[in-house]
Amino acid sequence: MISSELLGERIAQARKRLNQTQEQLAKSIGVARTTLVAMEKGERRPTNAELLKLAQELSISVNELLREHTVVADASPRFRMAPRQARSDAVEEAVERLKALGRKYVELEQVLSVTRTPAPLEAITAYRASQSPTGLEPRLAAQDAAAFLRRHLDLGDGPVLALESLLELEAGLRIFQLPLPSEVAAIFLWSDTLGACVALNRLQLRERRRWSLVHELGHFLRDREAGDVLPAKFEGRLDPSEIFSETLAAEFLMPATGVRRRFAEHLRDKGAHFSAADLIAMARFYAVSFQAMTLRLEELQLLSAGTYRKLVQRNFRPQAAQKQMGLKPARENAERWLPQRYERLALEAYAQELLSEGELANYLHCDRITARELYLARQVEATEGGELVLDLGEDVLNARNAG
Template sequence: MISSQQLGERLADARKRAKLTQAQVADRLGLARTTVVAIEKGERRPSNADLVKLSDVLAISVHDLLREGHVRAEPSPRFRVGSGNKMAAGIAEAVERLRAHGARYVELERLHGLRRAPAPLETLQTYRVDLIDESGLDPRLAGEEAARALRGMLGLGDEPALALDDRFESEAGLRIFYLDHLPPKVSAFLIWSDDVGASVAINRAHPPERQRWSLAHELGHFLRDREAGDILDEDVSLRHVSEIFPESFAKEFLLPAAGVQKRFTERCRSGKFTPVDLSALARAFEVSFQAMALRLEELRLLPSGSYEKIVRGKLRPQDLGRHQRTDEPRATPGLGLPDRYIKLAVSAYDQELLSESEFAEYLATDVATARAVYQAKHRILLDDGSQIPVDFSGADLRTA
């Protein structure tokens, strides 16, 4: 059982995240303010009935308040959501969801005796904003240089960068989650806490190509100034000084000039380059048709205005019923959780470290869906068709 002081700290944290005063909480519970103060200080332990009421008022589960391995994982004080409008409120709620996901990721690791070690890119200081500013290097050029350097570190050369989630989790330590119900104009955001490291939320309703670009953009912010975090919002101009480096980084990382030129040349061997070729090139690099077209214009491989010319010749709205729509947002399948996160939860449930309800809570879903996830993820398939259980608590394979 956790101590009264630990419980008080968690209640205080939850109250502050809910933007409530001690007096407001006391009023909703029908208690004296001095009683709430004593509870938060650990001088008084709330009754079970009061604890249930507190969890309801503070929008936090009793399980989260009482579990032994709870991780606080507060975002860096330098991260700011803003206030005063509906979008800010929506982002604040999403930031809390991301914070909770990141904290639970660490809790799952601790259940298996694992600890978070700094990832290789966490120690990379070369592209920190203070060093770039001191050197006087153009942030656009710095972003391109960082992308080329990172591509070299990952052994990508000039080839398309694929499987970004796995790469960025292992190399940068990013904990990447795909969230529903974000404001439509918010593509992604990044927060940092000392306990968790960097957590990134990607808008789950956006098309996969846009999600990849958003993820690469957030990695740029991670390299530039991770503790300040970022909210990638369409209403914020990408020409703003703080956005130039990450946007330049994303462009060169996903669409490296040399690699694009090479693939473009190969496509031109038939004697011409058509919209079909442009679409194939976009698919090869897993970016949008528009992003590829504008990149080819920027590299002077296509005349300026080519994309606008293509757009003018697109299908009329009345014709769309006869063709498959490809420009509508597509939700990312699954739970939107990292694969390793899910397997950690499955392994913990397999070993009875989590109850069924706790397992479902970690997966942020209902019990029926959690059972289906367990059936799909609780075994590793071997080449001969046999299976072994997922177990992060097993022996280290590096030892004899």
């Protein structure tokens, strides 16, 4: 059983997350404000009846209030206080779902007593809006940031492979693939407790999700406390943070030197002829959309301004063209929507008997049978000599010294 002090802290955090005053919550559960104050300080433990009322009013289960590892933290105050008039109820629900997933991620770390080490890019402050030199144009700052990131990550000028894994490791982003409302491409929120959480709209094409992820990386670098809800249609927003993030996405995913070199290679192969098929090939090489690639070539003055607009007017359909060329869409595991590290933490906690099968299923958002199958699939690794059973909780660093 958790201490009264920890229970009181959770009640206070959940109340603040809902922007309720002590007076409001006390009235809702039928106690005096002084009584609630005593509960939050850990000086008076709620009765069972009061716990039920508190859970109902705070939109949290009694189990979450009482279990040993529970996180009730919220996004940064600046994100919560941002104007919401443009957000629908569906968008607000998606934001709350991302917060809940972020809390579960932190809970898994606590269950395993993992102290998350800050990722390298978390310490980068050079591009934060609050510290940028006055008057620094956001496009120039984004171009510099993209060049820095590529040098830091040793990417050269080629395409960025395994983008999600790379940013999970280097930036500490907690990336979830969620079925967001159609008007939203991605959501980014941050707090000291939750870290940086990103939701990508899994209903969109892979190329768009990659772009959205780097866009949110821009907000992470520039002003993480403000967060972001990225519309599906950008429509040339003039906010400096949006300009910075969009420019970063273009410069990071399609570096000028690499794009120019690749363009020249196509010209050499085709005798100075560059076709729509070459455009599609370049877009697939950099894993960006046909539109993004064409507009990037226009920006670099490798194609005439207005090329994309003319192709649209001629009713050119990139997906139909790819089928005609015999190109298949990139294969994806449609079932995988949780971060790989999140899944590993949950399975390791279960292997160490720190989670029950039901709790594992809850963290993996599936039924118990599926959770058990996932555990067994990770536990057994097929090898040429047969099946090798792995202990997911074994400390392999120390094991090599013992052998």
